[in-house]
Amino acid sequence: MSKIWENFSEYIIQNYGHSNKIIEVGVGKILEPSTILKQKLPQTTIKLVDINPYNETIIQDDITKPTSKIYENADLIYSIRPPEELQPDIFKLSEKFNCDILIKPLFTEEINYKYQNKIKLVNYKKMALYILKK
Numbered sequence: 001m002s003k004i005w006e007n008f009s010e011y012i013i014q015n016y017g018h019s020n021k022i023i024e025v026g027v028g029k030i031l032e033p034s035t036i037l038k039q040k041l042p043q044t045t046i047k048l049v050d051i052n053p054y055n056e057t058i059i060q061d062d063i064t065k066p067t068s069k070i071y072e073n074a075d076l077i078y079s080i081r082p083p084e085e086l087q088p089d090i091f092k093l094s095e096k097f098n099c100d101i102l103i104k105p106l107f108t109e110e111i112n113y114k115y116q117n118k119i120k121l122v123n124y125k126k127m128a129l130y131i132l133k134k
Helices: 003-016 032-040 084-097
Strands: 021-025 045-050 076-080 100-104 120-124 127-132
Touching: 003 032, 003 076, 003 100, 003 127, 021 032, 032 045, 076 084, 084 100
Parallel strands: 021 045, 021 076, 076 100
Antiparallel strands: 100 127, 120 127
8 A cells, every 4th residue: 555545544443533434536546545444443434435436436417517415414525636627526426525635736736715714724644735724
C-alpha cells in the first residue's frame, strides 16, 4: 500500500472513525483508501460511487443527478482528485444530505473558486486536504 493512501485513510479514521456511513465519489481505479477504511472501520458502511464503475464493488451513480438513497445518512463524502467541474456537485451532496466533505486534490490543484471561502485547507503529513464540516 502506498504511504499517501495510508496517511489519507489515517486522517479519515482519526476524524470519522465514529461514522456510520462514509461514501467515496468518483472512485475511478484507486481502491487503496477504501480498502484500508473497510479493514480499519468494520462497523462503518463504506460505499464507493462512480459514473463508470471499475468493478462490481462500486455503485454506478451520476453525482450531477444523484440517487438519494445512496447518500442518505452519510457522515462523510470524500473524493480523490475530483475534476473542478464536479466539485460543485460534491458540495451540493453535502448540502442536500447534511454531511461533511473531504477533497484530496492533485498536488498543485486548488478548490473551485466559488467554494474557497466555505472550505478549510488542512495539511496532514505533507498532504493537502480540503474539508467542509457541517
